[in-house]
Amino acid sequence: MTTLQAPNSAGMATALARDYAVQVDINYGTAQAATPEWVFVMGLNKVSPSNDITLQDDGDIHSNGRKSQIATAIGENLELGGLRKGNIAPGFVADPGQEKLRGHGEDIGSANTAHVRYWRTDGIDEAKEGYFAVSWVSAADDKEGLYGFTVTLTGKGQHKKIAKPTTVTAKAITLPTATGGTFTVTVDGQTTAGIAYNATKDAVKTALELLTTVGAGKAEVTGSAGGPYTVSLPGTVTTVTASGSSLTPPGAITVA
Numbered sequence: 081m082t083t084l085q086a087p088n089s090a091g092m093a094t095a096l097a098r099d100y101a102v103q104v105d106i107n108y109g110t111a112q113a114a115t116p117e118w119v120f121v122m123g124l125n126k127v128s129p130s131n132d133i134t135l136q137d138d139g140d141i142h143s144n145g146r147k148s149q150i151a152t153a154i155g156e157n158l159e160l161g162g163l164r165k166g167n168i169a170p171g172f173v174a175d176p177g178q179e180k181l182r183g184h185g186e187d188i189g190s191a192n193t194a195h196v197r198y199w200r201t202d203g204i205d206e207a208k209e210g211y212f213a214v215s216w217v218s219a220a221d222d223k224e225g226l227y228g229f230t231v232t233l234t235g236k237g238q239h240k241k242i243a244k245p246t247t248v249t250a251k252a253i254t255l256p257t258a259t260g261g262t263f264t265v266t267v268d269g270q271t272t273a274g275i276a277y278n279a280t281k282d283a284v285k286t287a288l289e290l291l292t293t294v295g296a297g298k299a300e301v302t303g304s305a306g307g308p309y310t311v312s313l314p315g316t317v318t319t320v321t322a323s324g325s326s327l328t329p330p331g332a333i334t335v336a
Contacts (some may be wrong), residue, residue: 185216
């Protein structure tokens with residue numbers, strides 16, 4: 081008989097550590113917490129999910145002196161590391177994802193909790209969303225080094241598996257000056273009911289998600305009441321138009 085051997089793995093692909101994406105909900109902990117607004121945490125060079133397992137001895141006198149352990153609880157944690165980054169506009173403006181986590185990490189109680197989701201960007205089936213206690217540590221102790229940080233995210237409760245977020249179709253919708261009336265938005269041939277000229281972003285989101293070409297939970301809208309609105313729709317969307325013919329006075333709506 082021949083001893084069983086594993087096949088040669090030379091032709092197999094190796095998963096890359098960098099194929100992760102992490103987002104934080106910048107609305108969590110604010111008055112808009114019911115409507116998540118996800119932004120990427122940029123500048124990351126480390127994303128390490130881990131499980132913290134509590135074990136207890138369930139051995140007995142019939143175990144022939146052998147120890148036996150059983151898991152009685154599990155914590156789902158996430159360790160992040162990276163470099164402080166931002167945009168120059170004209171001064172340094174820190175990355176909003178990093179700033180949201182840092183803000184949680186500098187607070188206590190419920191304000192210390194962050195709403196986070198993360199997923200693999202390759203074919204590995206790993207995508208989760210949950211709530212975490214945040215510990216933020218800045219690292220700027222080398223005069224010739226870069227300004228770095230580490231974030232320890234300690235899981236709160238059970239996290240849920242999610243579908244990996246997909247690319248979005250982003251549009252800016254700008255209304256003309258109006259004093260009343262309604263407008264409509266058409267997405268791939270389906271048109272919303274009339275939306276008030278001074279609608280909030282949540283009202284616009286609700287109207288869009290009633291369309292089967294969008295779907296519940298698949299639209300994100302930002303902007304002030306009355307617009308302009310920035311709308312994010314599923315990446316499958318190809319055409320977005322809007323009509324202001326029922327506005328007072330009627331006018332053309334720009335969709336760009």
